[in-house]
Amino acid sequence: QVQLQESGPGLVKPSETLSLTCTVSGGSISSYYWSWIRQPPGKGLEWIGYIYYSGSTNYNPSLKSRVTISVDTSKNQFSLKLSSVTAADTAVYYCARDNWNDVGENWFDPWGQGTLVTVSS
Amino acid sequence: EIVLTQSPGTLSLSPGERATLSCRASQSVSSSFLAWYQQKPGQAPRLLIYGASSRATGIPDRFSGSGSGTDFTLTISRLEPEDFAVYYCQQYGSSHMYTFGQGTKLEIK
Numbered sequence: 001q002v003q004l005q006e007s008g009p010g011l012v013k014p015s016e017t018l019s020l021t022c023t024v025s026g027g028s029i030s031s032y033y034w035s036w037i038r039q040p041p042g043k044g045l046e047w048i049g050y051i052y053y054s055g056s057t058n059y060n061p062s063l064k065s066r067v068t069i070s071v072d073t074s075k076n077q078f079s080l081k082l083s084s085v086t087a088a089d090t091a092v093y094y095c096a097r098d099n100w101n102d103v104g105e106n107w108f109d110p111w112g113q114g115t116l117v118t119v120s121s
Numbered sequence: 122e123i124v125l126t127q128s129p130g131t132l133s134l135s136p137g138e139r140a141t142l143s144c145r146a147s148q149s150v151s152s153s154f155l156a157w158y159q160q161k162p163g164q165a166p167r168l169l170i171y172g173a174s175s176r177a178t179g180i181p182d183r184f185s186g187s188g189s190g191t192d193f194t195l196t197i198s199r200l201e202p203e204d205f206a207v208y209y210c211q212q213y214g215s216s217h218m219y220t221f222g223q224g225t226k227l228e229i230k
Contacts, residue, residue: 047219107171
């Protein structure tokens with residue numbers, strides 16, 4: 001079955017850019033939307049944005065000015081860049097697949113295991 | 122932005138009891154776009170319910186979802202020890218944006 005795996009630095013300095021990659025295995029990245037979601041320690045879930053395999057994107061307005069999501073279909077990967085990070089960006093970052101069925105229902109599944117990114121000098 | 126408010130924040134019950142978790146939206150949400158997830162410590166969220174009432178593959182039938190408009194409910198008919206976790210509702214709405222509720226922690230009494 002499809003599996004997702006996040007990768008990237010676990011520590012980022014304030015004001016720098018956080019960069020993560022999600023590798024999709026067991027299936028193609030094509031024909032799906034793919035999202036990034038984060039969870040600060042001890043807190044709830046926040047959707048960051050999504051990308052369609054063709055490259056179209058949509059971002060959470062609260063993060064839009066700092067977020068870029070891109071896709072590399074040849075590598076079956078999609079990536080997140082979050083610029084000008086602060087301690088408030090410390091979180092577990094998840095990648096997940098957006099699913100849509102024939103009747104227009106929508107859900108996130110599967111999810112990656114998540115990766116903790118700490119913003120600290 | 123549609124805000125989802127989950128209640129209660131914490132629910133203390135015993136195995137075998139019935140759990141009722143609420144998710145209220147700040148404006149009407151299409152049932153097609155309402156999902157529920159379970160999250161255990163150190164794990165990624167797990168899809169339980171999509172389309173407000175459809176169980177995901179492999180989810181036991183003690184889990185059920187209902188509701189429409191602004192009020193949605195996740196019910197666990199008879200709690201098993203492995204059901205104690207945090208539960209989140211999630212919606213997809215206008216501006217093609219997703220939001221999550223703040224979560225309900227289901228703990229053993």
